[in-house]
Structures are given as C-alpha cells and as structure tokens.
Amino acid sequence: MQLTLNQRESMNENIMIIGTGSEEGVERSQIDAAVEGIASASVPGLKERAGVVYASAEIHAALPVRESRSSTKDLNAVMRGVRPIAFLVHSDVEILEGRAPRSGMDEIMVGQLAATRLGVPAERLAVGSKLHFDNRDWTISGRFAAPGTVMNAEIWMPLTDLQVATKRESTLSCVIVTLEDATFADVDVFAKSRLDLEITAIPERSYYASIASFYGPIRVMIIVTAVLIASGGVMGGLNTMYAAFAARVREVGMLQALGYTRSAIVINLTEESVFSAASGALIGTVFGILLLDGLAVRFSMGAFALTIDAPVVFTGFVGGLAVGLVGALPPAVRCLRLPIPEALKSV
Amino acid sequence: MKYSALAISLISLFTLVGCGEQPSQTADAGASVSVQDVAWLLETEPAGAVSVSEVKASATEGQTVVVRGRIGGRKEPISDGSPVFTIVDLSLPHCGEIPGDKCKTPWDYCCETPEDLTANSVTIMLASVDPRVGGLKELDEIVVEGAVGPRPNESVLTVIATGVFVVK
Amino acid sequence: MSFITCQNLTREYKKGDAVIRPLDGLDLEIPRGDFLALMGPSGSGKTTLLNLVAGIDSPTGGSLVIDGTDLAKLSRNKLAAWRSKHIGYVFQLYNLVPVLTAYENVELPLLLHDLSKRQRYERITEALERVGIADRADHFPRQLSGGQEQRVAIARAIVTDPDIIVADEPTGDLDKGSAHTVMQLLQTLNKELGKTIVMVTHDPKTTEYATRTLHLEKGRLVEAEVAA
Numbered sequence: 009m010q011l012t013l014n015q016r017e018s019m020n021e022n023i024m025i026i027g028t029g030s031e032e033g034v035e036r037s038q039i040d041a042a043v044e045g046i047a048s049a050s051v052p053g054l055k056e057r058a059g060v061v062y063a064s065a066e067i068h069a070a071l072p073v074r075e076s077r078s079s080t081k082d083l084n085a086v087m088r089g090v091r092p093i094a095f096l097v098h099s100d101v102e103i104l105e106g107r108a109p110r111s112g113m114d115e116i117m118v119g120q121l122a123a124t125r126l127g128v129p130a131e132r133l134a135v136g137s138k139l140h141f142d143n144r145d146w147t148i149s150g151r152f153a154a155p156g157t158v159m160n161a162e163i164w165m166p167l168t169d170l171q172v173a174t175k176r177e178s179t180l181s182c183v184i185v186t187l188e189d190a191t192f193a194d195v196d197v198f199a200k201s202r203l204d205l206e207i208t209a210i211p212e213r214s215y216y217a218s219i220a221s222f223y224g225p226i227r228v229m230i231i232v233t234a235v236l237i238a239s240g241g242v243m244g245g246l247n248t249m250y251a252a253f254a255a256r257v258r259e260v261g262m263l264q265a266l267g268y269t270r271s272a273i274v275i276n277l278t279e280e281s282v283f284s285a286a287s288g289a290l291i292g293t294v295f296g297i298l299l300l301d302g303l304a305v306r307f308s309m310g311a312f313a314l315t316i317d318a319p320v321v322f323t324g325f326v327g328g329l330a331v332g333l334v335g336a337l338p339p340a341v342r343c344l345r346l347p348i349p350e351a352l353k354s355v
Numbered sequence: 356m357k358y359s360a361l362a363i364s365l366i367s368l369f370t371l372v373g374c375g376e377q378p379s380q381t382a383d384a385g386a387s388v389s390v391q392d393v394a395w396l397l398e399t400e401p402a403g404a405v406s407v408s409e410v411k412a413s414a415t416e417g418q419t420v421v422v423r424g425r426i427g428g429r430k431e432p433i434s435d436g437s438p439v440f441t442i443v444d445l446s447l448p449h450c451g452e453i454p455g456d457k458c459k460t461p462w463d464y465c466c467e468t469p470e471d472l473t474a475n476s477v478t479i480m481l482a483s484v485d486p487r488v489g490g491l492k493e494l495d496e497i498v499v500e501g502a503v504g505p506r507p508n509e510s511v512l513t514v515i516a517t518g519v520f521v522v523k
Numbered sequence: 524m525s526f527i528t529c530q531n532l533t534r535e536y537k538k539g540d541a542v543i544r545p546l547d548g549l550d551l552e553i554p555r556g557d558f559l560a561l562m563g564p565s566g567s568g569k570t571t572l573l574n575l576v577a578g579i580d581s582p583t584g585g586s587l588v589i590d591g592t593d594l595a596k597l598s599r600n601k602l603a604a605w606r607s608k609h610i611g612y613v614f615q616l617y618n619l620v621p622v623l624t625a626y627e628n629v630e631l632p633l634l635l636h637d638l639s640k641r642q643r644y645e646r647i648t649e650a651l652e653r654v655g656i657a658d659r660a661d662h663f664p665r666q667l668s669g670g671q672e673q674r675v676a677i678a679r680a681i682v683t684d685p686d687i688i689v690a691d692e693p694t695g696d697l698d699k700g701s702a703h704t705v706m707q708l709l710q711t712l713n714k715e716l717g718k719t720i721v722m723v724t725h726d727p728k729t730t731e732y733a734t735r736t737l738h739l740e741k742g743r744l745v746e747a748e749v750a751a
Contacts (some may be wrong), residue, residue, distance in 0.1 A: 029465060031430045196437035200429075201478045203441070204510030206469050208429055262618040265579050266632045266679075267607025269600050348579040349570070352614065 021055075022097060022212040023195045026182040031208060032218065034068045038179045039207055041065070046205070047183055051198045053190030057096070062186035064097040066090055067170045069181070073141040073163075075128065083126040085141075086162045089170025097186050100157055106135040106150025111166035117150040121161040139163075142173040158216065184212065238327070245331040246338070249281060253339035260343050261351025270344045277340040278333060285332025289325045296324065395481060396489045397520040401500045407444035408475050411512050414503045420514060423522075425449065426486075426495045427462030428476045433486050433493065439513075440486050442497065444475035449494060462493035478513040480504070489519065496522040525552035526590055526719055527576060527687075533584030533742075534571050545571040547742030548585065555686075558713040558720045560733035568742040569723045570691060576721050577689040578606045590686065607635045611680030611718075613690035613709075617672040619664040625651065625675045626660040632683050650678040654708055670701025677708055681718070688712065690722040694729055706732040 025047055030037035044065040048054065055062040067089035072082035088094075092108065095101055109115030116139065123130045138145040146165070154160045171177050185195060192211055199209035253260075263273055293316075301316040346354070404423040414420050424442030426432050427449055433440045443449070443464060451461035458465060464472050479486075479499050491497070498520040504513035534546040545568040553559055561569040574580035575587055578594055581602075587594045589609070597605055611632075619628045629647045638646070651657040654674040664672055673693060680688055690709065694702035710732040712718045722733065730736040738745045 028429050029463070029469065191436070192434070193437040193439075196434045197439045197480070200434075200437075200439040200441055201480070201504075201513050202511060203473050203476055203478060204508050206473060208431070209434075210431075258616075258618060259620060262612075262614065262620075263631070264603065265577065265606065265610075265612045265614075267603050267605075267610075267635050269603045349574045352579075352618070 021187045022184050023187060023192055024182050024184050024210050024212050024215050025195065025199060025207050026210065026215075028206045028208045031210060031215075034181050034215070035070055037068075037181045038176070039182065040205060041178050041180050043180065043205055043207060044183045046202070047185060047195075047198060050202075051185065051190055051194050053188055053194060055186040055188035060093060060096075062093065062097050062188075064090060064094040064184045065167060065180050066094065066184060067167060067174060067176065067181045069170065069174050071141055071173070073126070073139050075132070075139065077140050077145065079140065083128065085122070085126055085139075086158075087170055088159070088162050088164050089167040089174075090164055091167050094164075094184075097184050098154065098159060100154045101159060102153050104151045104153050106148070109149045109165050109169075111168050113149075114144055114146045114169070115149040116146045116163050116165040117152055118148055119160045119162045119164070120151065120153045120155070122163055125161040242331055242335070245285070245335045249335040250339045250342075253277065253336075253343045257343055257346060257351050257354045261346070261348050261354070264348045265352065273344060274337075274340050277343075278336040281336030281340075282329060282332035285328050285335070286325075289328025292328065293321050293324055297321070393489045395484075395516060395519055397498075397500070397518040400498050400520045400522070401518060404498045406446065407442060407477050408446070410503075410514075411474065411477060411509075414506075414512060416503055416506050418503045419501070420503055421498060421500050422477065422514060423496070423498045424477065425462075426491060426493050426497060428464055428472055430460050430463045432462055433491065435487075436485055438481045438484055438486070440479055440491070441476050442479055442499070443472070445496065447471065447475050451494070460493075473510050478511075479519070480513050480515050481519075482516075491519070491521065498522065526555035526557070527551075527553035527721075528588045529572075529575075529585065530588075531585035532572070532575065532582055532587055534568075534575065534580065535583045545742050546575070546582075549739075549743060551737070551744065553719065553721065555719055556713070556717045558710070558732070558734040559722065560730040560736040561721065561723045561739060562725070562727070562730065562736055563739035563745075566741075567739040569739045571742075572739070573689050573691055573721060573723050576687070577610050577612055578602050579612075604635075607632060607683065609686050611683065611685040611688040613673070613677055613680045613688060613693045615692040615695040617664070617669075617676040617696075619672055619675060619679075621664050624661050624663055625656065625667065625678075628664070628675055629679045629682050632679060636683060646682050646684075647678075650682040651675075653681065653712075654678045668701070669697050670704055673697060673701070673705050674708065677705070677712075681712060681716075686719060688718050688720045690720065692723055692725060694724070694726060702726070702729065 024034065025039070025043060026034055027037035027039045044063055048061040048063045067087075069087045069089075071085055071087050073085045074080075074082060095103075095108065103117075104120070106117065109117050118133045119125075123133045126133075133139075133148060133151070135148055135150060137148050139148070140146070152159075152164070167180075187195075192209065195209040199205075199207045260273055260277075264270070297316050300314050343351075401421045404421045407422055407424040410420050410422045422442075423445065425445055426440060426442055428441040428443045432442075447464060447467055449461050449464055450456045450458035450466055453466055456466070467475075479501075499514055499516050500518040500520075501514040501516040504515050506512060529549050529551040532546055532549040532551070533544065536543045536545070545566065547568070549568070549572065551572075561572060563569045571580065575582055575594070576589070578597075582595055592605065594602065594605070619625075620631070623631070626647055629650055630643055633643045633646060648657060648660075651660055654677050656671055656674045656678065659667060659671060659675075664675070667675065673696075677693075680690075688709070693709065694705055697705060706729050709720055709722070713720050713734070720733075722729070724730060
C-alpha cells in the first residue's frame with residue numbers, strides 16, 4: 009500500500025492544481041473548467057509537444073457501478089474522466105489491450121487492479137464486457153496498466169462523459185500539469201495569485217504522500233494486528249514446545265542416567281527444535297509465496313498487490329528460527345531442572 | 356497465558372505512544388541567512404498601513420500600498436521554494452481563535468466561506484526568495500510595503516513587496 | 524576390600540518444613556560380583572539407595588565409595604562421565620526412545636564413548652545376541668512385546684560393559700514368562716560375566732535369582748539373608 013501511494017518517478021514532474029480546501033481529497037475538489045486553459049496560458053515552461061500543452065483536465069469520482077442493469081449490488085469504483093492528453097501527462101499508463109474509450113460512445117477502460125477494487129473476477133472486466141452506471145451500460149474498450157500507482161485500480165473514461173454522469177459540466181476535480189522548464193514555484197505563483205479561482209498547486213507526489221499519512225493509523229493497526237498474530241504464533245510455538253518437552257521428561261531423565269550431560273541434552277533439544285522450526289518456516293514461506301504473493305488487496309483509494317519479497321521471506325524465516333531457538337530453551341531448562349530420579353518417575 | 360498478557364500490554368503501550376498527534380509543521384528560519392537574502396525584512400513598521408479588505412476594495416495596478424494582515428488563507432500559505440504567500444484580513448478569526456477548534460492547520464481559515472476568504476485575502480510576492488528564509492511563518496501578523504500588480508478582476512490582488520515587517 | 528561401601532549413608536529431602544529421610548545412616552558393603560536384591564515397603568529407601576549407587580542422586584550425609592571412587596566428591600559432569608563408564612541402568616518401564624530402533628536404542632550409551640562405527644556395531648550385535656533379540660534389531664519399541672523391550676533395555680545397559688548393573692523393578696511390568704526370561708538373563712550376566720547387580724524388587728520370586736536379599740525399612744537394613 010505504501011509503495012502504491014508513494015507513486016512513481018514521473019510524478020516528480022507533475023503538479024496537481026486542485027480546489028483550495030480539498031488538499032486532502034481530490035474527489036471533493038471542484039474547480040472551474042476554465043482553469044485548464046488559464047493555467048496553460050499563464051504558466052510559462054510547462055511541457056509542450058506539437059503545440060499541445062501537457063495540462064490534463066480531470067474529474068476524479070467515486071461512483072457506485074453495477075455489473076448489469078438487473079444487478080442490485082452496488083460496487084464502489086474509482087473513476088477518472090480524462091482527455092487524451094492524460095495518457096501523455098501520466099506517462100506510467102500503458103494500454104495493455106484494446107484502445108482508449110471514445111467520447112459519447114459509452115465506453116470505459118479499466119486498470120489492471122480495477123477488478124480487485126470492485127471485488128469481481130478479472131475475467132469480468134475483459135475487453136468487450138459491460139458495466140452499468142448512470143442508467144446506461146458502458147462497454148470496456150480497453151485495459152491499461154500503471155503498476156504501483158493508484159491509477160492501476162481506476163476506471164478511466166472520457167472527461168465529458170463523466171462530467172455528464174456526475175452532472176458537473178462546468179467544473180473539474182483538478183488539472184494536472186507536467187513541468188519542463190517551469191518549476192513548482194511557477195505553478196504555485198499562478199495558483200496563489202489567482203485568488204479568484206480558489207486553487208492550490210501541489211506536487212502530485214506530495215498529494216499522494218499526504219494521503220499515505222492519512223492512512224498512518226490504519227498502518228499502525230495493521231502492524232499491531234500483525235504483531236498480535238505473530239505473538240500468538242510465538243505463544244503457540246512456546247506452548248507446543250512446553251508440551252513436546254513435558255512429554256519427554258522421562259526420556260531426558262533416561263539420557264542423563266545413561267551419562268549424557270545436561271549441556272549435551274540442551275544442545276540436542278535446541279537442535280531438534282530449530283530444525284523443526286526451520287522446516288515449518290520453510291513450509292510457511294512456500295505457502296506464503298504460492299498463496300499470497302501478488303494477491304491484490306482492496307483499500308478505499310484503490311487496490312494494491314501484496315509482495316512477498318526477499319526481506320519478507322528473510323524476516324519470516326529468521327522469525328521462525330528464533331521461535332525454534334528461543335522457544336526451546338525455557339522448556340528445555342525446565343525439563344532439566346528436575347532431579348534425575350524424579351524425571352524417571354514422571355509419566 | 357501470562358506471556359500473552361505481557362505481549363498485549365507491551366503492544367498497547369507502543370500503540371498509545373504512537374497515537375500522539377504530530378506537531379504542526381512550522382519550519383524556522385535557516386541558521387545562516389545573508390543580509391542580502393533578507394534585505395526586504397524591515398526593522399521598523401512602515402507607517403500608514405491599511406487592512407487587507409480596504410486595499411482589496413480600492414487599490415489599482417501600479418499603486419504603492421502598505422497593508423497589514425496575517426499569513427494564512429490556505430493549508431499551505433507558504434510553499435517550499437516559492438516566493439509567494441497569502442495574507443488574510445485581521446478581522447477574520449483564524450481557526451485557532453475559535454474556541455474548541457482543534458484544527459491542526461489553524462491558518463487555513465477553513466471555518467470561513469470561500470467567498471469571504473477570497474474577499475479578505477491578498478497575495479504577497481517577494482523578489483524570488485522563499486519567505487521562510489526571513490523567518491516568516493503561518494499566522495504571523497505582518498505589514499507589507501509594495502506595489503500592486505496586475506488586477507485582471509477584483510478578486511485578484513498581488514502586492515510585489517519591497518519590505519515586510521513582522522509585528523511582534 | 525568390598526567393591527561398594529556405604530558408611531552412615533544418609534539422604535534427606537526438605538518438604539516444606541518437614542525433613543524426609545528415606546535413607547538414614549545406612550551401612551552396607553557389596554562385594555564385586557554380588558547379585559543383591561533389595562526389598563521393602565514403599566518409602567523404605569530401597570530405590571533411593573539404588574539411585575545413589577547408580578550415581579543419579581547424591582547423598583546428603585555419610586559416604587558412598589565404589590571401587591575406590593567417592594561419588595559425593597564428583598562434580599555433576601564427572602559423575603555423568605562416571606555413570607557412562609561404570610553403570611548400566613535397567614528401568615521398570617524400559618525407557619526406550621520410541622522413534623529409534625532396538626539397535627539405535629542400544630547404541631545410545633555407546634555414543635558417549637570414543638568408538639568407531641564398526642566397533643559400535645560389534646558391541647551392539649554382541650549385546651543383542653546375548654539378550655536373544657538380535658533378530659529384532661530393526662524393530663521399533665512399539666513392534667516389540669514388553670519382555671522383548673526389557674531385553675533391549677538390558678542390552679542397552681550392558682553394551683558399554685559396565686561393572687555394575689542397577690535394575691529398578693525390572694520385572695514389575697512383565698508377565699510371569701517374560702519375568703522369568705529377564706531374571707535368568709540377569710542371573711547369567713552375574714554368573715558368566717561377573718557383573719555386580721543391585722536390584723530393587725517387590726516380587727519375592729525374583730529374589731530367588733539373586734545371591735542375597737536385603738530388606739529395608741524406614742531407611743535402614745532390617746535383616747540380611749542369603750538366597751537359595
């Protein structure tokens with residue numbers, strides 16, 4: 009999730025112009041549709057190719073969509089209404105199959121993780137299939153990828169179509185501009201000088217970073233939950249060790265009677281325990297990689313893919329070994345504290 | 356069981372510690388500031404200051420004005436690396452002056468309507484330096500001396516500042 | 524000179540404020556090659572005496588000297604090393620490791636000695652043959668009868684060729700036929716190999732195989748008799 013909200017390199021050069029007071033959620037932002045033209049004309053040094061200024065007028069909206077007209081279940085989709093220039097401004101976006109939706113044709117295109125966001129199977133959003141909202145069926149004309157960004161879980165459609173669907177013909181959510189010779193200060197000067205437009209300039213990266221900080225408490229909860237589950241695992245592991253060793257008290261007594269020293273027995277028990285913990289950790293890692301890696305998870309801003317990478321595998325495996333090592337010592341010591349005659353009598 | 360209890364209490368301890376609110380960001384001036392960088396910072400208050408709303412109502416392009424206001428009006432009235440900032444008429448209460456308001460960014464005047472805020476704000480532009488270099492920060496009361504920039508409409512007023520005095 | 528000498532041998536435990544004395548100033552001499560049966564009611568101190576002789580418990584008073592070694596003066600680790608060399612322990616409940624085969628169980632005490640795999644193999648095979656269970660070497664304890672398990676346990680006790688075999692009710696968990704086999708085996712070890720055997724028993728029948736029987740009561744000897 010953190011990686012998704014940290015966004016990509018291309019965002020370094022993109023500045024969002026959004027409504028003052030809506031810095032915490034672009035979906036709430038409403039700015040005059042004229043801002044696009046005024047910004048393009050007023051801020052010198054924006055990126056420009058073949059006479060087209062990289063200024064993308066966009067509407068961001070969370071809309072309930074249905075699988076079909078007859079369906080009664082609302083699915084919560086994140087929509088972005090865009091003009092063709094958006095594909096230049098957002099250089100991370102790559103069309104995987106099909107084509108961009110055409111204005112007025114009730115067409116949409118879906119991000120790679122949009123299906124996860126909606127909670128439907130990926131096949132359900134294949135090119136050519138339909139979704140229902142605003143009393144109409146919309147045909148999926150293409151699929152795009154924007155790996156590691158919130159866009160990856162969005163549904164994109166022509167700006168004018170979304171303006172009609174959201175009944176906000178004369179307003180936008182934001183204008184996103186790409187810098188070339190200009191700096192952020194140039195856009196900021198424009199935004200702060202045009203008090204009449206009630207707009208604020210904010211680097212796209214900072215915007216998503218502040219959204220990420222908004223999710224801070226959720227991250228804390230996730231970490232606390234993970235720690236609780238992990239400590240449950242440790243407690244379970246310790247319990248198992250105690251039970252396993254308690255059943256072997258007599259065996260330990262017998263070994264001592266045969267002449268084995270306590271230290272030799274502790275080392276032996278720890279070895280056994282670490283070995284079985286390592287086997288368990290290995291099995292857990294394999295299951296983790298097979299079942300969880302790449303699994304997409306929904307959150308309100310979109311969806312992100314779980315990553316079981318080398319550090320995660322390493323942490324899990326070392327954690328498992330630590331349970332084996334630390335978990336073995338207390339019950340082993342407890343086991344050996346018993347005098348041999350008593351250990352031999354234990355049932 | 357006793358281990359579980361211990362673990363849970365330790366975790367709650369960490370959680371509680373983690374819940375403290377982070378202090379609002381108010382960067383202080385850099386340690387080494389050359390005299391040239393802050394030449395616009397005035398030692399004495401310029402005479403004849405008028406309020407933001409008065410200036411806004413009457414000033415014309417090219418006119419020299421002295422205006423008094425408070426730095427604020429949006430979540431980031433001062434942005435890193437940008438020479439412009441906004442000030443608000445002193446008659447408008449900022450969120451910190453409203454009892455019971457626990458706004459983390461009281462300088463954004465989020466309790467005012469956008470129309471009132473626009474009518475009571477002006478933009479201050481320094482000669483290509485960051486206002487923080489001179490120690491300016493959100494909610495500072497200041498008096499600005501300068502010339503009025505272009506006014507495409509009555510809502511827009513930028514003062515190209517020649518001097519800024521911070522009221523202590 | 525006797526092989527095992529107990530002088531004023533005392534073992535006390537503290538249980539709360541009370542002091543329990545299972546062995547109370549016992550004097551006893553056991554010559555080399557003796558097969559001694561210890562009898563007595565529960566709590567008479569016979570198992571405590573056995574454990575002291577086996578070196579898995581330490582006296583709190585008096586002295587216990589075995590073949591010139593004062594056990595009370597040995598450190599915990601030295602005592603462990605001494606046990607591995609001089610003692611073969613036969614338990615009432617056999618105490619075989621369930622996940623090891625009969626062969627591997629017998630091998631356990633040998634791992635403490637500096638022997639090659641070949642030497643271990645020879646010793647284990649000889650021990651298993653002596654107890655008549657060589658054909659079951661690859662069996663796990665759960666695949667053996669109680670009598671067979673106890674014979675494996677005896678093989679484990681003699682595989683290191685110890686001077687002394689201590690046996691704690693070795694037939695306590697066996698049927699009559701198996702008990703007879705096990706007792707005959709111990710008798711053979713005593714007579715043919717000259718092992719000194721100290722055995723705790725509740726069963727008067729088993730004392731017939733011993734060279735003498737001693738009765739204990741309240742931590743002291745009450746009578747001595749020579750077995751038939």
